[in-house]
Amino acid sequence: MVNFRRWLITGGCGFIGRTLIHQLQNSGAAQSIRVLDNLSGGTADDLGAITKFTINDEESSTWRDGVELFIGDILDKSSVERSVKGADVVVHLAANTGVQPSIKNPRFDLDTNVVGTFNLLEASREAKVRKFIFASSGAPIGNSPPPFTETSPCKPISPYGASKLAGEAYCSAYQGSFGLETYALRFSNVYGPHSGKKGSVVAKFLSQIFNGECWQVNGSGTQTRDFIFSEDLVDAIIQAATYAQEGGLYQVATSEETTINSLIELLSKILEDNNIAVPKVVYGEHLPGDVPRNYADIRKSRLGLQWEPRTPLEVGLRKTVDWFVENNANDRVCQ
Ligand SMILES: NC(=O)c1ccc[n+]([C@@H]2O[C@H](COP(=O)([O-])OP(=O)(O)OC[C@H]3O[C@@H](n4cnc5c(N)ncnc54)[C@H](O)[C@@H]3O)[C@@H](O)[C@H]2O)c1
Structure with a gap:
């Protein structure tokens, strides 16, 4: 186990970055944490809600103890080079996140997720970074039957899946050609505290409650997802950076398949326990790019990362509901 001192986290103002x-x-585990974020999703206030930090607005690459924020874009080569210089570990989270935004604007998705990832890899190679961790997703696999494994054939059905697959391929290429130790971690569906701005299903349902809206289900609710608690997920990132030794592709999930209708049942029970009225459920159209079934085999991550998800879905959902309750004063309810 190696404790690296200097960590660069791109997209560190976002949900997973802050966790x-x-x-x-x-x-x-870290002495200095540097965040590179263009503040298009997360904000400086979001970062300030979890930690003290300083803003580095000088042209300086000198690392300081604690957390510092570089406001910059991963498409800006000089911001990327300046922030990577001196880092031991790069955790690359900044991205155009999600399937539907990528369908609305595939070129923007390509630029941010492919060219942006390339910029980070290239700067990391030049700066001799020790470990490079890339946030991938289950989306590269597409419509194959689950459980997904690291060797399942990839047939993305969304631009987001294609751009994450390209990122994985570049990670592999930079390890193969330049010896940069890269880890592409395929995150399943992440939920947890600090997800108030996310559009993924748990965050969407909880935001809908506090906005007085009904629960909108895309399709029949029989589609499945593999829900992982954010604190378990970030443990896997830390294990990849401090324990694992070979680089490669790893799935970070729970191996549990949950339908959206079962999620609704569980969330309803938790809301009732908290004396929060359960909203009406409205079923709508299936969305293009959404896969019907999704859960992942995690045997490789258990061994290679020495990692195990710890939080049962109900426990994680209760913590997430508590966070939404604490962070939303609104009590309107859709009936
Ligand atoms: N949340 C999930 O369920 C999930 C699942 C699979 C994969 N992922 C991946 O994990 C990573 C983090 O996801 P998240 O949920 O924390 O997302 P998020 O949207 O909460 O955070 C992303 C952060 O990146 C920043 N950013 C976006 N474009 C940028 C750019 N061009 N330059 C600099 N900063 C930029 C945003 O301002 C934001 O703070 C992403 O790569 C995402 O694709 C997330």
């Missing part, structure tokens, strides 16, 4: 920073600070 990771919180965990790194609690565990003492």
Whole structure:
């Protein structure tokens, strides 16, 4: 186990980035954390809600203890080079996230997720970064029958899946050609505290409650997802950076298949326990690019990362509901 001192986290103002920073600070695994974020999704206030930080607005690459924020874009080569210089570990989270935004604007998705990832890899190779962790997703696999494994054939059915697959391919190429130790981690569907701005299903349902809206289900609700609690997910990132040794592709999931209708049942029970009225459920059209079934085999991650998801779905959902309750004063309900 190696404790690296200097961590660059791209997209560190976002949902997973902030959860990771919180965990790194609690565990003492990092001495200096630098965030590169263009603030298009997460904000400086979001970052400030979990940690003290300084803004680095000088043209300086000098690392300081604690957390510092570089406001910059991963498509800007000089911002990327300046922020990567001196890093031991790069965790590349900044992205155009999600299937539907990629269908609305595939070129933007390509630029951010493919060219942006390339910029980070190229700067990391030049700066001799020790570990490069890339946030991938189950989306590269597309419509294959689950459980997905790291060797399942990839047939993405969305531009997002294609751009993440390209990122995985570049990680593999940079390890093969230049010896940069890269880890492409395929995150399943992540939920947890700090997800108030996310459009993924758990966050969407909880936001809908506090906006007085009904629960909108795309399709019949029989589609399945593999829900992973954010704190378990960031443990896998830390294990890849500090324990694992060979690089490669790893699935970070729970191996549990849950239908959207079962999620609704479980969330309804938790809301009732909290005296929160359960909204009406409205079923609509299936969305293009959404896969019907999704859960992942995690045997490779258990061994290679020495990692195990710890949080049962109900426990993680209760913590997530608590966070939404604490962070939303609104009590309108859709009946
Ligand atoms: N949340 C999930 O369920 C999930 C599942 C699979 C994969 N992922 C991947 O994990 C990563 C993090 O996801 P998240 O849920 O925290 O997303 P998020 O949208 O909450 O955070 C992304 C952050 O990246 C920043 N960003 C976006 N474009 C940028 C750019 N061009 N330059 C600099 N910063 C930029 C945003 O401002 C934001 O703070 C993403 O790569 C995403 O594709 C997430």
